[in-house]
Amino acid sequence: MMLDEKKLKHISPDEIQPNPENPRVIFRQEELESLMTSIAKIGIQVPISVYQDNGKYYLLDGERRWRCAKKLNLNKIPALIQEKPTELENLLLMYNIHALREQWDYYTIASKLQRIIELFTKEKKYNPNEIELSEATGLTRGQIRRCQLLLNMPPHYHDLLLEELKLPKSKQKLSEDFFIEMERALKTVINRFPEFKPKIDDIRTTLIEKFREGVISAVTDFRQLAKMATSVQTLGINQDTVIGALHEVFATDNMTNIKDTFKSTVEFEYDEQKARKQLVFLTEYVEEVIQDQHIEQLDNDFMNELKELYIHLKQLFEANA
Amino acid sequence: MSNVFASGEEYQIEIAISYFKQIYSLSEADIHRNEAIHKDIPWRPSFYFKQKYSIMAFEISERPFPAIFYTAYASIMTVHQPIIVYSICTDENIKANEVKDLQRHGFGLFTINPDSTVSKFLDGIPLIQHIPEHEFLDECNDLPPKIKGRLREVYEIYKTQPQSGLSEQTALVEEIVNNVTKQMVKKAWLPETALKVTLANKLRQHILPCPNCSSATSSIAGLISFVADYRNMIHHSPKSQKQLYDKIHSCQHGFREGIKRLKLFNADMKQIGITLKAT
Numbered sequence: 113m114m115l116d117e118k119k120l121k122h123i124s125p126d127e128i129q130p131n132p133e134n135p136r137v138i139f140r141q142e143e144l145e146s147l148m149t150s151i152a153k154i155g156i157q158v159p160i161s162v163y164q165d166n167g168k169y170y171l172l173d174g175e176r177r178w179r180c181a182k183k184l185n186l187n188k189i190p191a192l193i194q195e196k197p198t199e200l201e202n203l204l205l206m207y208n209i210h211a212l213r214e215q216w217d218y219y220t221i222a223s224k225l226q227r228i229i230e231l232f233t234k235e236k237k238y239n240p241n242e243i244e245l246s247e248a249t250g251l252t253r254g255q256i257r258r259c260q261l262l263l264n265m266p267p268h269y270h271d272l273l274l275e276e277l278k279l280p281k282s283k284q285k286l287s288e289d290f291f292i293e294m295e296r297a298l299k300t301v302i303n304r305f306p307e308f309k310p311k312i313d314d315i316r317t318t319l320i321e322k323f324r325e326g327v328i329s330a331v332t333d334f335r336q337l338a339k340m341a342t343s344v345q346t347l348g349i350n351q352d353t354v355i356g357a358l359h360e361v362f363a364t365d366n367m368t369n370i371k372d373t374f375k376s377t378v379e380f381e382y383d384e385q386k387a388r389k390q391l392v393f394l395t396e397y398v399e400e401v402i403q404d405q406h407i408e409q410l411d412n413d414f415m416n417e418l419k420e421l422y423i424h425l426k427q428l429f430e431a432n433a
Numbered sequence: 434m435s436n437v438f439a440s441g442e443e444y445q446i447e448i449a450i451s452y453f454k455q456i457y458s459l460s461e462a463d464i465h466r467n468e469a470i471h472k473d474i475p476w477r478p479s480f481y482f483k484q485k486y487s488i489m490a491f492e493i494s495e496r497p498f499p500a501i502f503y504t505a506y507a508s509i510m511t512v513h514q515p516i517i518v519y520s521i522c523t524d525e526n527i528k529a530n531e532v533k534d535l536q537r538h539g540f541g542l543f544t545i546n547p548d549s550t551v552s553k554f555l556d557g558i559p560l561i562q563h564i565p566e567h568e569f570l571d572e573c574n575d576l577p578p579k580i581k582g583r584l585r586e587v588y589e590i591y592k593t594q595p596q597s598g599l600s601e602q603t604a605l606v607e608e609i610v611n612n613v614t615k616q617m618v619k620k621a622w623l624p625e626t627a628l629k630v631t632l633a634n635k636l637r638q639h640i641l642p643c644p645n646c647s648s649a650t651s652s653i654a655g656l657i658s659f660v661a662d663y664r665n666m667i668h669h670s671p672k673s674q675k676q677l678y679d680k681i682h683s684c685q686h687g688f689r690e691g692i693k694r695l696k697l698f699n700a701d702m703k704q705i706g707i708t709l710k711a712t
Contacts (some may be wrong), residue, residue: 145500152475152504183501185469185477280441280523351444
């Protein structure tokens with residue numbers, strides 16, 4: 113497509129404002145530096161896109177080029193002047209231009225997704241579902257679900273996360289992954305045990321504190337919290353035992369962590385369940401081999417493993433007799 | 434408006450600025466954030482402020498040597514302003530090779546420590562005073578090893594304190610000329626009284642008119658002029674901003690000039706059987 117000559121201008125980077133709808137607040141130095149080195153050598157080859165509003169230019173596409181131009185103290189940069197988009201168009205443009213190309217972090221995506229939902233609802237008179245949101249923004253349904261988890265947190269946790277993301281990487285303790293994993297686990301806990309719902313904010317605060325102090329050592333530990341909550345249904349663990357264990361984890365006055373509580377409460381049963389599934393598979397396989405008369409085809413290693421299993425099974429039955 | 438270029442930049446800027454405000458008694462109005470220092474320098478530092486004798490410019494970076502320094506270096510060297518450039522990074526991101534690179538270019542480094550305090554890790558100097566190491570080594574070629582060694586010590590001082598470095602260099606010249614005078618007295622080319630006069634007079638009243646030195650007059654005259662220009666430069670305070678810039682710029686010129694004059698003097702003295710010596 114030919115560029116419209118009338119719309120291509122050379123503008124001072126100082127006349128340009130960042131797009132108010134671009135939710136991306138964190139830029140990595142490495143990615144900016146490689147672009148900057150290229151611009152320092154050969155200039156800006158692809159014009160940035162801007163729109164004009166009240167005598168000011170606002171970025172549509174090219175925030176990294178614009179930042180590099182400012183850092184390099186360039187006088188003018190090429191810019192394509194486009195029509196001012198509506199708020200929804202602008203937001204969707206931000207997603208479609210940037211999110212896919214630059215791998216936005218979840219906070220960035222989530223921070224504007226709520227507004228997209230509101231504008232979409234206003235325009236179409238109904239709430240968009242995950243599929244519609246996915247089509248409009250170019251995000252996967254999984255990404256949208258993760259964003260929803262962040263969005264559903266009270267606003268002060270958004271601020272907490274943003275403050276954390278502004279810190280140098282080495283000083284960041286709470287990540288988006290932390291909040292996503294924690295929220296997913298807490299959602300499961302609340303669904304199974306609604307009695308924790310009124311205290312949810314205190315629980316979040318405790319878990320954040322325990323994570324910061326290293327009592328909870330990994331974000332993936334939250335998956336064990338969810339497994340504890342579902343163990344009443346899936347494993348038939350006593351409900352009071354699980355509730356008691358969760359209270360321990362959620363209490364502020366102890367150093368109880370998720371990993372140890374999981375181990376002492378449900379880990380054995382989960383391992384047993386896993387072993388049973390493998391045993392069922394093995395039993396079915398052996399039955400099939402016998403039925404189909406393929407015994408000679410079994411190799412020695414497999415037969416040796418079975419013999420070992422047989423010895424252990426004998427010991428187990430004798431001890432249980 | 435902020436132009437964030439490194440992760441954690443805003444956090445580090447606030448810590449660093451509050452540190453410099455305290456150290457140099459600056460107000461917010463003294464701090465220029467993301468502004469150009471000069472139209473010909475392709476770099477807007479994270480912030481800079483003016484001092485009596487220089488401009489101190491800072492770049493917040495995720496590592497000690499930000500790429501923008503490579504881009505801006507040549508332009509800063511040519512702009513007629515005493516600009517001291519510092520990188521600021523967190524303490525845990527220090528990398529020895531990058532620190533060495535900073536030093537080689539005349540840049541300095543501050544670190545933000547885990548307890549959010551600020552420390553100076555490496556002194557920076559006004560870049561117009563900076564002499565890159567490889568250029569210094571090239572310029573020292575052909576000098577006797579001992580003199581080269583002494584110049585190296587002086588260069589190490591110059592790298593962080595250019596005016597003291599230049600002063601040390603003139604002291605070295607004096608030591609060399611004293612030794613040359615001794616050798617000439619021993620050869621009975623000069624009277625004993627030559628040993629008791631000032632450096633300038635040794636050169637002007639004794640060595641220059643000495644008939645044995647007739648083939649070395651231009652290098653002796655060069656050394657006289659170097660001594661006259663730089664011997665007491667450190668003690669003279671500049672009276673205007675222009676004088677200040679000239680003085681700062683002179684440091685680099687003087688240091689290079691000193692080496693050049695010594696080389697010519699060495700070559701001429703060698704011709705007449707005198708060896709340049711330093712302790």
